Amino acid sequence: MLTGRRILVVGAGTRPSDDPDPPVGNGRAIAIAAAREGARVACADVDEDAAGRTAAMVAAEGGDACVAVADVTDPESCDRVVTQAAERLGGLDGAVCPPCAEIPGYCVTM
Ligand SMILES: NC(=O)c1ccc[n+]([C@@H]2O[C@H](COP(=O)([O-])OP(=O)(O)OC[C@H]3O[C@@H](n4cnc5c(N)ncnc54)[C@H](O)[C@@H]3O)[C@@H](O)[C@H]2O)c1
Secondary structure, eight states, X not given: OOTTOEEEEETOSOOOOOOSSOOOOHHHHHHHHHHHTTOEEEEEESSHHHHHHHHHHHHHTTOEEEEEXXXXXXXXXXXXXXXXXXXXXXXOSEEEOGGGGTSTTGGXXX
């Protein structure tokens, strides 16, 4: 259980798709799964709308999520989103960044 934990998920959206039954990205899946386990989640993405859709999915299940914008290729953006998420959630217990798998180096800043 993650009850009361505060988790930042960067890349919490899902890439756009025309598929009528589109896949769910890792970040979105992690955000929803963490919320189902009781975590409060900060959904961050370079695509704010995509992060917002994930936060709405969490909220629709009764979870607690906020939205932030972050670009993991920009160290300042990473610093900013960590600060924002910690302010909104009252601290952070963990962070997950699936897109960092594709963009080596920058996740160290987070
Ligand atoms: N889907 C899979 O089966 C799979 C398997 C192994 C590894 N991966 C890796 O996991 C990562 C995520 O892939 P996915 O298919 O789960 O998700 P996805 O492509 O559906 O979503 C990735 C999300 O990351 C966001 N994003 C992209 N660049 C960003 C940036 N610079 N800063 C912040 N957010 C950014 C996108 O806007 C999108 O919402 C990729 O690195 C992928 O190579 C995926």
